Amino acid sequence: MKTSKIYILIITALFLGFTGCTDLEIEQTDSRFQNLTGEFTGIEPTSSLENLYNSVRGQVQTQENLYGITEVSSDEFVVPTRGTDWGDNGVWRTLHSHTWSTTHNLIKNTWNELNSNVYNATAIIDQRSNPSTLQAAEAKFIRAYSMLWIIDLFGQVPFRNPDDTPDVAPTVMTRTEAVDFTINDLNEAITDLPATGPGEGTVRASQASARYLLAKLLLNKHIYTGAATPDPADMTQVVDLVDAIQGDGFDLQPGYFELFTDQVDTETIFYTTSDVGSRIWDGLHYNQGAPDNTGGGWNGFTTLAEFYDLFEGDPMVNTPGSGQEERRGYVPLSGTPAVEADGSDDTDNDGIKDGSNIGFGFLIGQQYGPNGEILKDRTGNNLSYTKELPGLLGNNETSGIRLLKYSPANGSFATHMVLFRYADAHLMKAEAIMRGGSSSEDPLALVNELRVLREATPLGSLTEQGLLDERGRELYGEYWRRSDLIRFGKFTEPWAHKESTEAFRVLFPIPATAIITNPNLTQNEGY
Numbered sequence: 001m002k003t004s005k006i007y008i009l010i011i012t013a014l015f016l017g018f019t020g021c022t023d024l025e026i027e028q029t030d031s032r033f034q035n036l037t038g039e040f041t042g043i044e045p046t047s048s049l050e051n052l053y054n055s056v057r058g059q060v061q062t063q064e065n066l067y068g069i070t071e072v073s074s075d076e077f078v079v080p081t082r083g084t085d086w087g088d089n090g091v092w093r094t095l096h097s098h099t100w101s102t103t104h105n106l107i108k109n110t111w112n113e114l115n116s117n118v119y120n121a122t123a124i125i126d127q128r129s130n131p132s133t134l135q136a137a138e139a140k141f142i143r144a145y146s147m148l149w150i151i152d153l154f155g156q157v158p159f160r161n162p163d164d165t166p167d168v169a170p171t172v173m174t175r176t177e178a179v180d181f182t183i184n185d186l187n188e189a190i191t192d193l194p195a196t197g198p199g200e201g202t203v204r205a206s207q208a209s210a211r212y213l214l215a216k217l218l219l220n221k222h223i224y225t226g227a228a229t230p231d232p233a234d235m236t237q238v239v240d241l242v243d244a245i246q247g248d249g250f251d252l253q254p255g256y257f258e259l260f261t262d263q264v265d266t267e268t269i270f271y272t273t274s275d276v277g278s279r280i281w282d283g284l285h286y287n288q289g290a291p292d293n294t295g296g297g298w299n300g301f302t303t304l305a306e307f308y309d310l311f312e313g314d315p316m317v318n319t320p321g322s323g324q325e326e327r328r329g330y331v332p333l334s335g336t337p338a339v340e341a342d343g344s345d346d347t348d349n350d351g352i353k354d355g356s357n358i359g360f361g362f363l364i365g366q367q368y369g370p371n372g373e374i375l376k377d378r379t380g381n382n383l384s385y386t387k388e389l390p391g392l393l394g395n396n397e398t399s400g401i402r403l404l405k406y407s408p409a410n411g412s413f414a415t416h417m418v419l420f421r422y423a424d425a426h427l428m429k430a431e432a433i434m435r436g437g438s439s440s441e442d443p444l445a446l447v448n449e450l451r452v453l454r455e456a457t458p459l460g461s462l463t464e465q466g467l468l469d470e471r472g473r474e475l476y477g478e479y480w481r482r483s484d485l486i487r488f489g490k491f492t493e494p495w496a497h498k499e500s501t502e503a504f505r506v507l508f509p510i511p512a513t514a515i516i517t518n519p520n521l522t523q524n525e526g527y
Contacts, residue, residue, distance in 0.1 A: 040162035042128035045135045052120050052142050053204070053272075055113070060417060061274035063282040063301065065109045066149065067479065069508065072096055074481035075307050075495045076472065077403070079300050080395040086300045093392045098492075098501035100508070102527050108511035110149075115158060117146035123162050137192035141205035141213070144185040148217055151178050151224055152483050155507045155524060158514075172520045176225045179217065186214040197249035198266045208245045209270040212420045215241040219428050223487055235437030242429040245269065250422040254453050256326045257360045260406045262416040270420035276406040277413040279477065283402040285383055287375055288367060290356045290408035302400025304496045305387045307476070308362050310469050312456055316387065318364050325456035327473050329361015329404070335372040356408045363402040392497050405477050423474050426450060431467055443467070450474065464488055502526055 059066055071077045072095040079092035086092060094100045100107060121143035123129060125136050150157045157178040158170040173181060189210045196206035215238045222230040251266045253259065259267050260276075277293075284297025309315060313324025320330045336357060357368050366384045367375045375383035377397040389400050406414070427450065430443040447470055448458040454474070459466060468488045472481060485491040492501045504526030515521050 040123070040126065040128060042126065042130060043123050045124050045129050045131040045139075048120065048124050048129070049131075049135050049138055052117065052124065052139065055117055055120070056142060056145070057272045057274045059113050059117075060272060060419065061278065063278040065106050065113060067278075068092075068106045069095060069110055069153070070479050070482045071477065072301075073098065073100075074485055074491075075304055075498075076476050076481045077301050077303060078389065078392070078400070078497060080302065080389055080391070080399060081393050082299065082395045082397060082399065092300075096392060097498050098505045102509040102512040102515070102523070104509075104511075107508050108513065111154065111511050111514060114146045114150050114153075118143050118150070118157070119160055121146070122160075126162050128162075133192050134194070137189045138205045140185040140189040141193065141210050144182045144189065144210070144213055144217075147178055147182045147185070148213060151175055151182065151217075152220065153508050154510060155224075156510070156521065157181075158518060158521065169518045169520050172518070172522075179221060179224050182217060183214065186210050186217070190214070195248055198268065199264050202268055202270055203273065205270070206248075208248045208250060209420055211241040211245050212269050212425055215245075215425060215428050215432075219432060220483060220487055230435045232436035232438070235432040235435050236439070237437075238432035239429050239437045239439045242425045242432075245422065245425055250425075252423060252426060252450060252453055256454055257329065257405070257407065259421070260418060261410045262414060267422040268418050268420075269422060269425070271416055271418045273415040274417040275413040275415045276411075276417050279406045279417070280404065280408050280412060283404065284358065284363075285367070285375070285397065285402075286378060287383060288356075288358055290358075290412045293408060293412035299397060301403065302385075302389065303362065303403050303476075304389075305401070306496055307472065308364070308387065308401050310472055311362070316364075318362050325451075325473075326454045327361065327456070329359060329363075331359045331363055331365060332357050332368055332372075334366070334368055334374065336368070358404065358408060360404055360407055363404060389497065403477060418478070421475075421478070423450060424471075424478070424480065427467070427471050427474065430462075434462070434464070434467065 062068075072079055072092060078096045079086050081087045081093065091104065091106055094104065095106070121139040124131055124139040125143070131139065147157055155175045157173040159173055160168075160170040164170070189205070190207050193205055193207045193210055194201075196202060196204075196208060202209070218234045218238050218241075219230075221234055222228075249266065250269055253266045259265050281293065281297040283299070283301040285299050286296040289296045308328075311325055311328040313328050314322040318324055318328060318331050319333050322330075324330065357370050357372065364385050364387055366382060369375050377383045379397070381398070383398060385398055385401055387401060389395060426446060429439075429441075430446040433439045433441060433446075434443045444459065444462040447462055447467065451458055451470070456473075465488075468484060468490065471484050475481070475484075482491065486506050491506055492503055494500045504524065507524045509527035510521050510523055515523055
């Protein structure tokens with residue numbers, strides 16, 4: 001790399017102009033440029049597409065950034081400060097209390113990562129990169145995935161063409177323009193992607209995953225465009241898209257926690273080979289471990305008592321036989337020893353390999369070790385998770401209920417993370433019918449079909465609140481709670497450790513660094 005001051009200034013301008021929308025650094029040796037005028041010559045599509053998939057895998061693997069800002073800003077998760085643990089300069093507390101600013105690091109990182117995906121996908125799609133029809137369709141799918149998140153989180157989308165020179169600030173799509181652009185990408189992708197059914201092929205884009213993403217976009221379209229109510233035609237299209245997904249072989253499946261393993265099931269529409277360690281260990285206590293993770297958990301993420309109370313069962317106990325629905329999981333009883341994590345036994349006959357005595361779902365009350373022994377915290381007190389939190393500050397090691405969808409019995413850092421599930425599509429269909437979509441099916445019957453499968457009592461009627469609650473029960477920890485709360489008009493309402501918040505908080509701010517480096521961006525209202 002050259003070191004002259006002129007070259008450094010040019011590269012700096014390019015980097016800053018682009019990191020207003022991404023975190024991608026472009027060097028003179030980058031194959032996509034002939035020279036520093038920015039003339040695009042194409043990129044090698046095969047390795048570039050693999051790198052793009054790998055970027056998504058890395059982005060969803062962490063508990064920070066996209067996962068952190070979507071989940072901790074909702075009523076599903078809170079990351080309380082315990083002494084000095086998880087203080088992190090307030091990044092977690094401000095997310096939960098809706099007091100974040102334009103300099104919040106996780107918001108900035110999410111912005112950069114998603115916009116980087118968009119740019120890199122655009123370079124693959126460009127005809128000068130000579131992608132195959134399938135490669136272009138896969139890149140359009142990932143571009144649409146990333147743009148949907150930018151639309152949802154930030155409300156405006158910067159866009160840089162590969163031919164833009166370093167001194168050209170990216171143009172900015174309005175929310176409505178970005179919605180139309182993304183719908184077009186998905187419609188084109190659906191035409192050229194394979195009709196993949198349940199199985200290992202769902203690790204890559206397919207017609208079903210693109211239809212799922214399009215249904216998600218259309219269900220939220222009235223929120224994104226500022227329409228007072230959903231367009232019935234959009235809602236009917238959601239119904240049709242979900243029916244088409246089912247036509248590819250996807251469907252509801254019993255055995256809730258078995259869906260979060262590496263076994264083939266009929267619900268997983270799209271997964272990544274991201275490791276699930278952060279989903280397991282971000283909430284478990286330091287003294288809870290597994291044969292392949294003797295270092296224990298990180299003791300951070302918990303849920304709220306009021307979210308736990310959405311589920312059927314004893315409000316204070318979640319041991320087996322406490323009247324709980326399947327999705328609430330259970331805490332193993334004292335004296336229930338675990339076995340090795342090699343799949344040699346299945347002591348509770350749930351079809352899931354044993355290997356820890358940690359349990360599934362909502363962990364409340366006394367926790368036990370692999371031989372059924374009572375676990376202790378680091379001060380020697382019983383490791384018994386409390387239902388209530390004293391606040392965002394002033395917590396001890398055992399404050400708060402912990403959530404666990406992925407079990408360490410299936411691998412403490414197993415590489416199988418589910419992103420799109422048919423149960424979500426099934427509930428989107430019920431909601432679309434409720435919101436005016438044309439169908440001969442009954443939304444209440446669709447919801448109860450799922451509830452019976454999850455060993456929950458059928459509902460007698462279906463309200464918007466009831467459907468929102470059902471989505472929370474089925475999809476907790478799967479990224480969608482924040483956008484669901486916004487769509488149902490509940491995001492700014494108070495919940496534990498969060499007061500009623502300003503209406504503008506339904507969008508995150510454009511990061512301050514992006515505003516400085518791209519004059520085409522306008523800061524979101526309220527920031």
